[in-house]
Amino acid sequence: MTAEIPENYDPSHYDRPSVTVDVVIFSLVDDDLKVLLIKRKFAPFAGMWAIPGGFVRIDESLETAAARELAEETGVTDVYMEQLYTFGTPGRDPRTRVITIAYFALVPYDAVRHQPGDDAAETSWFSMFDLPALAFDHREILAYALTRLRYKLEYTAVGFQLLPDIFTLSELQRAYETILSEKLDKRNFRRKILAAEVLEETGKKKRDGEGRPAKLYAYRADAVAEVKTRRLFP
Secondary structure (H helix, E strand, C coil), X not given: CCCCCCCCCCHHHCCCCEEEEEEEEEEEECCEEEEEEXXXXXXXXXXXXXXXXXXXXXCCCHHHHHHHHHHHHHCCCCCXXXXXXXXXXXXXXXXXXXXXXXXXXXXXXXXXXXXXXXXXXXXEEEECCCCCCECCCHXXXXXXXXXXXXXXXXXXXXXXXXXXXXXXXXXXXXXXXXHHCCCCCHXXXXXHHHHCCCEEEEEEXXXXXXXXXXXXXXXXXXXXXXXXXXCCCC
8 A cells, every 4th residue: 555645745845864874894804803994085084994885875775775885895795784873963974964874794804805886995904993094973883883793792693703614612712802802711601602502513623723623613504693692701
């Protein structure tokens, strides 16, 4: 059933803010949490680093726009991505009234092809703990994204999205410690992550340091990102 438009409705009587999507792309590289940024080619903030994103087309959903921007900027098409928050402080964009819906994606480092879109001069990974000067309110957006990621990591199994298909428990623990910026007790970590029942042994082993080979694990095929447990870590 199609809703009727009132006869006296005139859309020109109302302000029409622009809507954008921004996609925060996280990856783990050399025991560091990285975020993929683009260098803006055009004003405003030409030459400054920013989160990949762009304007939502009139005929596409927010999710479609976010996926399109992610694919255009990185070449990545099939990743875990979720809506983060809406940022709409007046004046956040000097061009006009712009409201942005931020998303974040968790991407294995080797899955990204650096292919700047039309509005980007280049792309590069930056440590979340050593960011350059950023355009718009993107530092605020990244801070919020890091807080959300840490929360999800502590309460869910979302961390597997940042790891290779198979990994040791030591590698998994280092990933958690990197994102949380704190050391975790080895025995406690292993007990809790195994109790969550999201991992399975692969039957393979990897030499991790000079000790005996460590078991390699994978996330179970039926494991979901949102594992309903009490807080896992720390």
